[in-house]
Amino acid sequence: MPTENKICVRQICFMILSCCLIGKILVAPALGARYASEGLWISFLINFCADGAFVFFVLKLSDKFPNKTFFDILKNAFGKVFAKIIYFFLFVFLLFKAFIPIVEQKNYIEIALYETSPSVMTFALYFLFSSFFCYKGLKAVARCSDIVVWASSLGIIILLALSIPLTDLTNLLPIIGVPFTKILDGAKNTFVWYFDGVYILLLIGNFKPEKAYKRKIMLSYAGMALITIIYSVILYGEFGALTERQYFSPIQMGKSNVALSNVGRIDYIAGFIFAFVDAFAISLPLVFASYSIQKVFEFKNKLYPVLTVNGALLISLFVAHDYFIEIFRFLSKKAIWGYWAIAYAMPLIVATAALVKRRKPQ
Amino acid sequence: MIIGKDLLKNEKILKALLCSDDVIFFEFTAGSKNALAVYVDSITDKETLGLQVIFPLKNANVSQSVKKLAKTITCANVKTVTEIKEAANEVLNGSTVILIDGKAGGFAADVKKFDVRAIAEPPTELAIRGPRNGFIESIKTNLSLVRRYLKTTALKIETTEIGKYSSTSIAIMSIDGITDPSLVKKVKEKLKSVKIDSVPDSSYVSKILYERKNSLFKQVGSTERPDVLIERMLEGRIGILVDGSPFALTLPYLLIEDFQTAEDYYISHYRANLVRALRVLAIFLSVFLPGLFVAAQLFHLQLIPLNFLLTIVNSIKGIPLSPSLEMFFLLLIFEILNETSIRMPKYVGMALAVVGALVLGETAVNAGLVSTPAVLIMAMSGISIYTVPELTETTSLLRFIVLLIAGSVGGYGIVLIEAFLTCYLCATENYGVPYVAPYSPLILNDLQDGIYMSDVTSMPFRPQALNAKNKRRQYADGK
Numbered sequence: 017m018p019t020e021n022k023i024c025v026r027q028i029c030f031m032i033l034s035c036c037l038i039g040k041i042l043v044a045p046a047l048g049a050r051y052a053s054e055g056l057w058i059s060f061l062i063n064f065c066a067d068g069a070f071v072f073f074v075l076k077l078s079d080k081f082p083n084k085t086f087f088d089i090l091k092n093a094f095g096k097v098f099a100k101i102i103y104f105f106l107f108v109f110l111l112f113k114a115f116i117p118i119v120e121q122k123n124y125i126e127i128a129l130y131e132t133s134p135s136v137m138t139f140a141l142y143f144l145f146s147s148f149f150c151y152k153g154l155k156a157v158a159r160c161s162d163i164v165v166w167a168s169s170l171g172i173i174i175l176l177a178l179s180i181p182l183t184d185l186t187n188l189l190p191i192i193g194v195p196f197t198k199i200l201d202g203a204k205n206t207f208v209w210y211f212d213g214v215y216i217l218l219l220i221g222n223f224k225p226e227k228a229y230k231r232k233i234m235l236s237y238a239g240m241a242l243i244t245i246i247y248s249v250i251l252y253g254e255f256g257a258l259t260e261r262q263y264f265s266p267i268q269m270g271k272s273n274v275a276l277s278n279v280g281r282i283d284y285i286a287g288f289i290f291a292f293v294d295a296f297a298i299s300l301p302l303v304f305a306s307y308s309i310q311k312v313f314e315f316k317n318k319l320y321p322v323l324t325v326n327g328a329l330l331i332s333l334f335v336a337h338d339y340f341i342e343i344f345r346f347l348s349k350k351a352i353w354g355y356w357a358i359a360y361a362m363p364l365i366v367a368t369a370a371l372v373k374r375r376k377p378q
Numbered sequence: 379m380i381i382g383k384d385l386l387k388n389e390k391i392l393k394a395l396l397c398s399d400d401v402i403f404f405e406f407t408a409g410s411k412n413a414l415a416v417y418v419d420s421i422t423d424k425e426t427l428g429l430q431v432i433f434p435l436k437n438a439n440v441s442q443s444v445k446k447l448a449k450t451i452t453c454a455n456v457k458t459v460t461e462i463k464e465a466a467n468e469v470l471n472g473s474t475v476i477l478i479d480g481k482a483g484g485f486a487a488d489v490k491k492f493d494v495r496a497i498a499e500p501p502t503e504l505a506i507r508g509p510r511n512g513f514i515e516s517i518k519t520n521l522s523l524v525r526r527y528l529k530t531t532a533l534k535i536e537t538t539e540i541g542k543y544s545s546t547s548i549a550i551m552s553i554d555g556i557t558d559p560s561l562v563k564k565v566k567e568k569l570k571s572v573k574i575d576s577v578p579d580s581s582y583v584s585k586i587l588y589e590r591k592n593s594l595f596k597q598v599g600s601t602e603r604p605d606v607l608i609e610r611m612l613e614g615r616i617g618i619l620v621d622g623s624p625f626a627l628t629l630p631y632l633l634i635e636d637f638q639t640a641e642d643y644y645i646s647h648y649r650a651n652l653v654r655a656l657r658v659l660a661i662f663l664s665v666f667l668p669g670l671f672v673a674a675q676l677f678h679l680q681l682i683p684l685n686f687l688l689t690i691v692n693s694i695k696g697i698p699l700s701p702s703l704e705m706f707f708l709l710l711i712f713e714i715l716n717e718t719s720i721r722m723p724k725y726v727g728m729a730l731a732v733v734g735a736l737v738l739g740e741t742a743v744n745a746g747l748v749s750t751p752a753v754l755i756m757a758m759s760g761i762s763i764y765t766v767p768e769l770t771e772t773t774s775l776l777r778f779i780v781l782l783i784a785g786s787v788g789g790y791g792i793v794l795i796e797a798f799l800t801c802y803l804c805a806t807e808n809y810g811v812p813y814v815a816p817y818s819p820l821i822l823n824d825l826q827d828g829i830y831m832s833d834v835t836s837m838p839f840r841p842q843a844l845n846a847k848n849k850r851r852q853y854a855d856g857k
Contacts, residue, residue, distance in 0.1 A: 024819060125790045130677055138787045145794050145801070152805040159804035162818040280683030288793055295797040 023223040027158035028216070029236035030165040035297035036212045037240045038168050038290055042264060043120050044206045045248040049259035052202025054187065054252055055194030056259070057245045059202030063210050064241035070213035070360055071237055075230040077367050078220035080374075085221030086363070087311050093370035100312045102366060106214065107308035109358040114301035114329055116208050116347060118142075119340050121291070121298050122333065128264040129287060136334070143330045146299040150306040150322040154222055157296075157303055164296050171266070171289035172243065176250060178270025178283055183253035208348050211359045212237075218304050266290045302326060379462045385479035388462070389414055392475075395466045406432055408447075408478050409440035416465070417474035423491035426453065427474055431487045440478060447478070448485040455488035471545065494519060500602030500624070502767060507644035512602045517547050517621035523604040524551065524617070532556070538569060540583070544576035548583060551617040558845050561809060562616055565629060580623035587618075587629060589808060594772055597808050599628035599635050606640045614846030630809040630844065634816070634828055636768040637661075647833045654829050657765045664762035665776045668705045669784030669792055671755045675701040677788030693749040702785025704748050708756040709781065711738060713774065716760075815843035 040060075048056035081089045090099035122139045130138075149156060216233070223229075251269060252259045262268045270276070270283035306321040315321055336343055347355075381388055389403060396416070404415040415432060430453040438450045448456045459465045460483045465475045472490025497519065500512030513520045521535065532554040539545045548569065552562045565587065572586050584598035585591075599615070601607050602624050610628045611617045618627040628635075637657050642650035674681045675690065682690065699707060715734040722730060742748045763773050776799075783791035806813040816824030824841045826832040838853075840846040 026820065129789060131679060132677070134677070134788060134790075138790055141783075141787060141791060141794055145798050148798060149801050152801060156801055156805040159812070159818045160801055162820045163800050163804060163814075280686070281680050284678065284681050288789055291790060291793045292796055295794060296801075 023154060023158035023219065025223060025226050025229040025232050027161045028219060028223060029232055030161035031157060031215075031300075032212065032233070032236045032240050033243075034161060034165040034168040034293055035300050036215075037243055038171075038293040039117055039297040039300075040209050040240075040244050041247050042124055042266065042290070042294065044209045045251050045265055046260055046263045048202045048206045048248065049252060049262075050202075051205050052194055052199045053257065053260075054189070055192075055199045056202055056252060057188075057249050058194070058199045059206060060245050060248055061241070062199070062203040063207055064237075064244070066207075067210045067213050068234070068237055068241065070364075071216050072230075072234060073364065073367075074213055074216045074220060075233060077217075077371075078225065079230065080371060081221075082225060083221055086217050086367075088221060089370050090366060093373045094366070102362065103308045103311045105358050105362060106218070107305050107312065109211075109355065110214070110301040110305035110308060111325065111328060112347065112351070112355070113208070113211060113214075113359075114298065114305065115332065115336075116344060117294075117298040117301075118329060118333060119337065119344075121294050122337075123340075124264045124294070125291060128267045129284075129291065140330065142295065143326050145295060146302050146329075147322050147326045149296070149299045150303050150325060151318060153318075154219070154303065154307060157300065158223075160296055164293050167289050168293045171286045171293065172247070174286040174289070175266060175269050175283065176247070178273040178275070178286075179250055179254055182270075182272055183250050184256070185249070185253045187253050187256040188249060204352060205348050207352055208355065211355065214359050214363075215300060215304055217363055218307060302329065380460055381462055381465060381477065381483050383480050383482050385412055385414060385477055388477050388484075391462050392416055392466060392469075395462065396469060401469065406436070408435040408476075409438050411440045411481075412479040414477045415474050416469050416477070417489075418469060418472065421472045421490050421492055422474060423489050426489045426491070427487070431474060431476065431489060435476065440481075444478070444481050444483045444485060447481075451487060453487040453489060456485055458483055458485045467545070492516060497523070503601065503603050503606070503640060505639065505641040505644070508640050509603070509605050511604060513604065513607075513619075513624040513626055515622050515624055517549060517619050520604075520619045520624075520626065521549060524607065524619075527604055527608045528553075528611075536562075536566070538566070540569060540572060540586075541574055541576040544578070546577040547621040548577075549619040551611060551619065553611055556612065556614055556840070556846050556848050557616055558614065558847065561629070561845075564809065565616060565618070577620060578622060580618070580620035580625045580627050583618060583620050584627050587627070590806070593806075594775060595633070595803070595806075595813070596768070596772065597631055599631040600625045600768070601628065602626070603640055609640075609643070610635075612851065613840050614844035630811040631813075632808075632811065632841075632843065633803065633814050636766050637829065638827070638831075642831060643834050647831055650831055651829075654831065658829055660762035660765040661769060661773060664759045664765075665773050666780055666792060667755055667759045667762075668709060668777060669780035670789075671752070672702045672705050672781060673784040673788045673792060676785065681789075690749070690751050693751055696746050697749055699747070700785075701752070702781065704752050705756065705781060706778075706785070708748055708752055709759075709777065712756055712760045811843050811845070816841070 044060075045056060048059050052059040077086075077089070078084075084092070087099050087103060090102055121142070125139055126134055149160075251262065251265050254269060254272075255262050267283060267287040270286070271281070273283070276283065302325050305325045309315075309324060310318070310321045313321070379391065393403065398418075400419045402415075402417055402419050402422075404417070406413055406415065413435065415427065417427065431451050434451045435447070438447060440447065442450075445458055448458055457468075459468060459475060465477075465484060465486065468486035469475050472492070473486040473488050475484055475486045477484040494516040495514055497511045497514055499510040503512070511523060513523065524533070530553075534552050534554050536550045538548050538550070540548055550562065550565060550569075552559075568587055569583070574582070574586075577583060580600065584596075584600065588597045590597065599610065601610070604626075607617050607626045607628065615628045615630060618629070620627070637654055639653075642654065675694075679687060694701070697704065715730065715738075719727065719730055719734075739753055743750055743753060759777065763770050763777075766773075780792060780795055783795055803814045804812075804818040812819055815821055816828050821842050823839050824843055826837050826839075827841065835852070838851065839849055840851050842849070
């Protein structure tokens with residue numbers, strides 16, 4: 017019966033193929049091209065390999081501790097207080113992780129989709145949706161993924177169909193012509209859009225482990241990586257050295273297609289579809305942040321963590337919006353080490369310690 | 379208070395209880411003793427009463443017990459009554475209560491006769507192919523229609539009564555071996571827990587059965603067609619018939635149900651797929667088209683192809699209202715016309731059409747109050763809504779909300795409403811069944827009868843979402 021509270025593996029795969037995918041193709045390709053030029057796809061490949069390795073580790077962990085959430089694993093190994101401390105760090109990380117995509121979505125909406133600058137309230141409405149989404153919890157994330165995946169597929173197909181005829185792949189040649197330091201720079205500066213492994217980490221124990229589930233999740237992750245790389249290759253193939261100026265690529269990619277002169281800007285449909293999917297994508301860290309803080313403080317009312325997380329983001333968005341560039345530079349260049357420490361190193365260390373501790377008595 | 383041996387005393391108490399001019403106290407002699415028949419004049423078949431109840435009692439041996447006397451009458455449905463209140467209830471339900479002097483207790487003979495309309499084609503679910511009978515207001519006739527289709531011992535019917543004053547009969551129907559018994563139990567408990575004065579229609583019962591009272595979306599399926607009810611029950615749902623209502627209810631309800639019509643299963647499945655896709659498109663247009671048009675005019679002009687944009691520009695020249703106000707005004711008029719056309723006598727319908735379409739529409743455009751494209755969009759949206767009549771209540775409200783948001787914040791507002799609706803509908807469950815199944819959660823097996831449908835002979839399994847006990851409904855030859 018599909019109404020059980022646990023999430024299906026298929027839904028996690030769909031979440032990866034929709035929300036995680038769309039989050040990476042709005043601004044990241046243009047930024048990657050700024051540092052790595054035609055080697056941006058290699059930068060993305062490096063990022064995917066690093067994040068994919070962490071996803072693989074998390075799946076292995078869930079294999080070792082079947083039906084246990086990360087919180088349960090920590091609680092059993094080191095006690096409840098320790099588990100709460102780790103989850104609090106994850107909560108803080110997720111809040112920071114949410115900030116850049118939300119500002120990015122705000123700019124995308126206000127600059128790319130509107131001809132005249134819309135009012136502040138236009139984007140503020142998003143927080144009503146995100147609060148509702150957070151309130152509905154992980155199950156809603158899983159269920160929505162079943163629908164959203166088709167929307168993201170449609171958006172990608174429309175865009176690729178419009179942009180492939182305009183693509184000149186020779187723009188990407190020579191394939192290994194970019195210095196490796198530049199590629200690494202591209203990888204480092206776009207890494208804030210990654211860390212999807214953290215979602216999987218918080219999902220373990222909440223989904224039904226079925227046959228070959230690790231392979232299915234890893235394949236969907238690889239699928240997402242492949243689509244993102246193809247997308248960035250086509251974008252670079254179309255714009256060449258100008259790619260770094262193509263922020264909000266979904267509405268730039270297809271606009272030169274001759275078909276649009278007859279039927280109007282149908283590429284905007286893809287633009288709006290991306291905005292729809294992105295509304296879910298940028299809410300993912302908020303949902304997981306609400307989930308984490310709920311574990312830490314064990315609120316009796318489900319609304320408190322939701323209001324804490326969304327309120328914090330709403331306030332920070334309006335307070336820090338004018339300093340976005342500075343904040344973005346700080347987060348992607350300096351604070352990225354902190355991201356890695358909390359999102360990767362900390363779970364890796366504590367999970368390994370939990371594994372070692374579990375083996376000892378045997 | 380029990381029915382004693384003194385007939386006069388019993389009569390006095392009953393007269394005090396049933397103090398109404400249409401309650402008849404008919405005295406006659408049963409054998410050698412005085413007897414009394416109590417019935418409601420307007421709902422009793424006097425011919426049956428005379429032939430099957432009073433006549434056999436005239437010659438009966440009244441020295442026997444009441445139970446044995448009850449057996450002497452030829453009426454099919456007879457039950458003994460011992461309490462005065464019970465006897466009064468039976469009289470009000472249409473039975474005739476017989477009391478005999480010197481006998482404690484009495485018996486109630488079911489000789490009721492209500493005037494009912496003939497079985498006719500249901501006006502809300504017309505079909506070119508398929509059966510033409512529909513439910514009527516009599517629960518007995520409706521049950522007979524169900525029995526005519528389902529000649530099986532697996533059909534279980536449990537009756538109950540709701541309504542302090544109306545004592546409305548409700549039949550809960552399930553199919554043994556298919557329906558989830560926990561669902562039947564849950565529905566029975568929910569109905570039992572309700573204290574209400576009367577239940578004039580099945581819509582009251584559906585509201586009682588709602589799990590989320592404030593939801594904009596319906597949560598209980600309804601149909602006027604016995605064939606639809608049967609098919610839904612055979613998929614694992616329970617059916618509910620309410621006395622006095624031609625609408626049968628089905629539970630659990632899935633949103634996709636209202637996009638499926640009975641006729642889809644009687645015609646070619648290619649055609650059925652086309653019309654189902656059209657219904658989905660029409661509902662989408664009816665809800666979002668006015669909002670999209672307004673948002674495009676106000677915030678996203680680049681969305682409109684140039685030639686169409688020029689047409690719009692020419693037609694809106696000099697119009698005093700903003701696009702959102704213009705569309706709101708048009709939709710308001712449409713809703714008023716719609717409401718009027720339902721309430722007013724049919725013979726005024728032609729006048730309404732003339733006033734609505736010609737006078738209001740044409741004159742408003744000529745007077746420069748509204749533009750032609752706006753009238754066209756409103757008409758398109760207004761007509762589209764009726765492709766799925768069961769959803770009109772929800773979609774017409776949603777249309778206003780979308781228009782309001784689109785006029786205020788533009789396309790992103792529409793995107794957020796869509797996201798909100800997606801989240802709400804996906805997270806909703808109705809009696810433990812996902813509301814938008816088989817799409818979320820995706821149930822591959824159930825996609826055979828979703829927006830796409832397979833041929834009826836190629837649907838071997840019942841919908842998994844409904845948790846039917848027996849999953850298979852078609853077997854290959856020899857199995």
